[in-house]
Amino acid sequence: MRILFAPLQSYTTGIYRKAHAEIFGGVDAYYAPFLRIENGKPREKDLRDLNALEGNAREIPQIIANSVDEFKILADALIAKGYTEIDFNMGCPFPMQVNRHRGAGILNDKQTVQEIMDEIRKISNTNGTAPTIVKGTAPVKFSVKMRLGQDSPDEAFALLPILNEAPLSQITLHPRLGKQQYKGAIDFKSFEKFYEECRHPLVYNGDITSVSQICEMERRYPKLAGVMIGRGLLARPSLAAEYKELRDINCVAPLNSDTHQDFLGKILQMHQVIFDHACKTYQGDSQILSHVQSFWEYLEPSIPKKIFKKIKKAGKLSEYQEAITAMKELS
Numbered sequence: 217m218r219i220l221f222a223p224l225q226s227y228t229t230g231i232y233r234k235a236h237a238e239i240f241g242g243v244d245a246y247y248a249p250f251l252r253i254e255n256g257k258p259r260e261k262d263l264r265d266l267n268a269l270e271g272n273a274r275e276i277p278q279i280i281a282n283s284v285d286e287f288k289i290l291a292d293a294l295i296a297k298g299y300t301e302i303d304f305n306m307g308c309p310f311p312m313q314v315n316r317h318r319g320a321g322i323l324n325d326k327q328t329v330q331e332i333m334d335e336i337r338k339i340s341n342t343n344g345t346a347p348t349i350v351k352g353t354a355p356v357k358f359s360v361k362m363r364l365g366q367d368s369p370d371e372a373f374a375l376l377p378i379l380n381e382a383p384l385s386q387i388t389l390h391p392r393l394g395k396q397q398y399k400g401a402i403d404f405k406s407f408e409k410f411y412e413e414c415r416h417p418l419v420y421n422g423d424i425t426s427v428s429q430i431c432e433m434e435r436r437y438p439k440l441a442g443v444m445i446g447r448g449l450l451a452r453p454s455l456a457a458e459y460k461e462l463r464d465i466n467c468v469a470p471l472n473s474d475t476h477q478d479f480l481g482k483i484l485q486m487h488q489v490i491f492d493h494a495c496k497t498y499q500g501d502s503q504i505l506s507h508v509q510s511f512w513e514y515l516e517p518s519i520p521k522k523i524f525k526k527i528k529k530a531g532k533l534s535e536y537q538e539a540i541t542a543m544k545e546l547s
């Protein structure tokens with residue numbers, strides 16, 4: 217089964233994706249956090265963070281839009297950059313987006329989704345040669361990443377006939393509601409109904425943290441096209457590679473075992489790439505720290521408590537580096 221790295225704004229940055237692909241690997245495609253409109257144009261900062269991957273790992277950009285007009289501007293910008301695969305976000309639960317009718321906030325609007333799907337058909341049929349789009353050679357594929365609804369799973373089922381008719385390459389479903397954000401029970405019953413009724417390749421997303429869970433999804437849902445993993449991979453960047461090797465090291469290995477040493481070594485390698493990039497790109501301790509501290513946030517269970525606290529508390533680069541040196545001594 218394909219393993220896809222979920223996009224997480226501020227965490228799976230371009231440099232994170234590049235370092236992960238080089239050091240841990242095992243991921244079939246990295247989804248970039250959403251590109252959005254700012255002052256009528258695609259947000260420059262988001263565009264600059266794309267094109268991070270070289271070699272075989274694939275990077276798929278994502279857009280978030282509240283209308284076909286916004287959708288067109290963003291899709292055009294990505295096609296002009298040479299992308300031939302674009303994901304459309306219909307799941308972001310952040311009130312800033314939902315209240316502006318984007319992400320999960322678009323799920324109850326059949327009319328707008330229909331208009332966007334019509335635009336996808338137009339772009340796909342013309343292989344990226346529509347008048348507004350820079351002439352491309354390969355056909356442009358579109359996928360969707362969505363939730364069951366903002367307030368009720370009825371929203372996804374009302375949209376499904378529209379989505380089934382659209383020329384989508386894949387749908388990723390996170391079976392929660394927008395109002396749940398990232399917590400609360402996953403609605404497997406609705407997921408199963410969607411799985412049965414969806415005519416496109418379906419990818420499952422939500423709360424996967426171990427190889428055995430990936431295998432269980434594969435067993436329960438044999439038609440599944442893949443799983444998309446976010447926080448589970450941030451917490452255990454080796455997860456995709458472990459699945460690929462079919463080594464089930466489900467629980468965190470004891471702190472002094474060889475496997476854990478190897479894991480820590482790779483974490484430090486990855487950190488070095490991200491740290492060097494932050495020092496080159498940003499200025500001043502607080503800017504650099506805010507970019508590198510987030511690397512450790514989901515890794516809390518994998519590193520000693522004392523060092524984690526030191527990293528989190530560091531207000532100066534020198535304090536931060538002391539904590540990293542202590543980590544290096546462990547590996």
Ligand SMILES: Cc1cc2nc3c(=O)[nH]c(=O)nc-3n(C[C@H](O)[C@H](O)[C@H](O)COP(=O)(O)O)c2cc1C
Nearest residue numbers: 222223224225249250390422423424445446447448
């Ligand atoms: C801080 C944060 C930022 C996120 N940013 C995005 C994003 O830009 N685009 C997107 O489709 N999903 C985004 N997500 C959702 C994740 O891609 C994913 O769907 C969610 O975390 C559930 O999967 P997981 O349990 O494997 O982490 C974000 C989630 C978090 C917690």
